[in-house]
Amino acid sequence: MDNIGFVICNGESRSGFNLEMLRPYGRIYGCNALYRDFRPDVLFAGEQKVIDEITAVGYDGAKSFRLPGDKRVNLDWGYPSSKQILDDEGWACGPTAALLMCQFWEVDIVFLVACDLFSKTGLHNNVYKGTDCYRPADGGKGQPTDPINFINQFRSVFVRFPDIKFYRVTYPDLPHPRDWYDNSNVWSITYREMLQMIKRSKIAKQ
Numbered sequence: 196m197d198n199i200g201f202v203i204c205n206g207e208s209r210s211g212f213n214l215e216m217l218r219p220y221g222r223i224y225g226c227n228a229l230y231r232d233f234r235p236d237v238l239f240a241g242e243q244k245v246i247d248e249i250t251a252v253g254y255d256g257a258k259s260f261r262l263p264g265d266k267r268v269n270l271d272w273g274y275p276s277s278k279q280i281l282d283d284e285g286w287a288c289g290p291t292a293a294l295l296m297c298q299f300w301e302v303d304i305v306f307l308v309a310c311d312l313f314s315k316t317g318l319h320n321n322v323y324k325g326t327d328c329y330r331p332a333d334g335g336k337g338q339p340t341d342p343i344n345f346i347n348q349f350r351s352v353f354v355r356f357p358d359i360k361f362y363r364v365t366y367p368d369l370p371h372p373r374d375w376y377d378n379s380n381v382w383s384i385t386y387r388e389m390l391q392m393i394k395r396s397k398i399a400k401q
Contacts, residue, residue: 197396200302203229204289205322206311208365212386217308220393224296226288228323230254239295241288244328259295268295290348297356304396306389307363312346312372314339346372353378364389 199221203214205228214233217223225235227245234256240246241261249258260269261283268283268291284291289310296302314320318332319339325332353361353375361381363371371383384392 197303198301199393199396200224200296200300200305202226202289202292202296202305202307202310203233203235204307204309204311205229206309206365207315207320207322208311208369208386209309210322212309214308216390217306217393220396221302221306222296222300224292226292228326228328230256231323237292237295239288239292241286241291242328248328261291284348284351286348287345290345290352293349293352293361294355297352297359302359304360304362306393307349307361308389309365310345310349310363311365311369312342312363313369315366315369342372346374349381350374350378353381356380362389362392 201217201221201223203209203223203225205226214223222237223235224237224239225233226238227240227242228248229235230238230249236257238249238254238256238258240249240258243261246260249260284294286294289307293305293307296305309322311320317339318324319330321329323329349361357380359380363381363383364386365383367385369383375381
C-alpha cells in the first residue's frame with residue numbers, strides 16, 4: 196500500500212483539471228493563490244503580497260507562511276500542537292511544499308502536479324498570471340521565468356529523499372529537465388498517467 200502525496204503547483208497544464216479528483220487518494224499541499232480555486236489540506240505561501248491577500252480574506256485552512264525578513268517558515272496546520280517555526284531554505288513555494296511534505300508525512304509517492312517549469316507559448320506560465328500579486332500575462336514582463344532555480348531546488352528534494360518516488364505531472368510534450376536525468380527516483384508523466392496510477396493504488400490517505 197503506497198502513501199500518496201500531491202503538491203499542486205500553478206503551471207497552466209492544470210487548467211481545466213478537476214483537483215477534487217485527487218482528494219480521496221492522498222494528502223494535498225498547494226501553493227500561493229491556489230486557495231482562490233481549491234482548498235488543499237495545507238496551503239503554502241512564500242511571497243508577502245500573496246500572504247497579505249490570504250490573510251485579508253480570512254482564509255482559515257491549514258497553512259504555512261514564510262516569515263518576512265526571516266529565514267524561517269511558520270507552520271500552522273490547523274491544530275495547536277502543529278504550530279512550529281522552522282528554518283527556511285529560502286526556496287520557491289513548490290519545492291518548499293515538497294520538502295515539508297517529505298519531512299512531515301510518511302509518503303512513498305509524491306505527484307508534483309502542474310510542475311511545468313517550461314512554457315509552451317513563450318510567455319510566463321502560471322494560471323494566475325495577470326491577476327493580483329502575479330506577473331502580467333503578456334508584454335515585456337510576461338516572458339517565461341527561467342526555471343533553473345525551481346529545477347535545482349526540486350532536485351535537492353529528490354536527493355534528500357532517495358526512497359520516495361516523485362512524478363512530475365505536466366503536458367505530454369514538455370521536456371524532462373536534463374538536470375534530473377541522474378535522479379533515478381523522478382519521472383515526468385501526463386495527467387492521464389497519474390490518474391491511471393492512483394486508481395490502481397489502494398486508498399491510503401492518512
